[in-house]
Amino acid sequence: MTSSVTMFGAQWCIDCRRTKAQLDALGVPxxxxxxxxxxxAADVAREISGRTSIPVxxxxxxxxxxxxxxxxxxxxxxxxxxx
Numbered sequence: 001m002t003s004s005v006t007m008f009g010a011q012w013c014i015d016c017r018r019t020k021a022q023l024d025a026l027g028v029p030x031x032x033x034x035x036x037x038x039x040x041a042a043d044v045a046r047e048i049s050g051r052t053s054i055p056v057x058x059x060x061x062x063x064x065x066x067x068x069x070x071x072x073x074x075x076x077x078x079x080x081x082x083x
Contacts, residue, residue, distance in 0.1 A: 005058065006031045007057050007058075008041060008058075012036075015054070016054055019057060020055075027083075048064055051066055
């Protein structure tokens with residue numbers, strides 16, 4: 001199990017900006033992978049999710065969400081005792 005959350009996203013993506021703001025507001029440490037700065041990372045996100053939608057949020061227990069709602073993210077972070 002990794003020790004942090006990883007989020008794959010892009011600045012032009014409204015859902016990505018929303019999820020990034022939520023993680024920031026909750027004070028959850030995470031690695032942000034900017035798909036505009038690192039286009040090859042899009043292949044990694046696609047392998048994880050099986051889709052081309054973003055954001056892809058990967059949790060320390062190796063589960064993930066694709067285009068999650070704020071409630072989904074918060075529930076998962078609480079489940080993992082990250083908040």
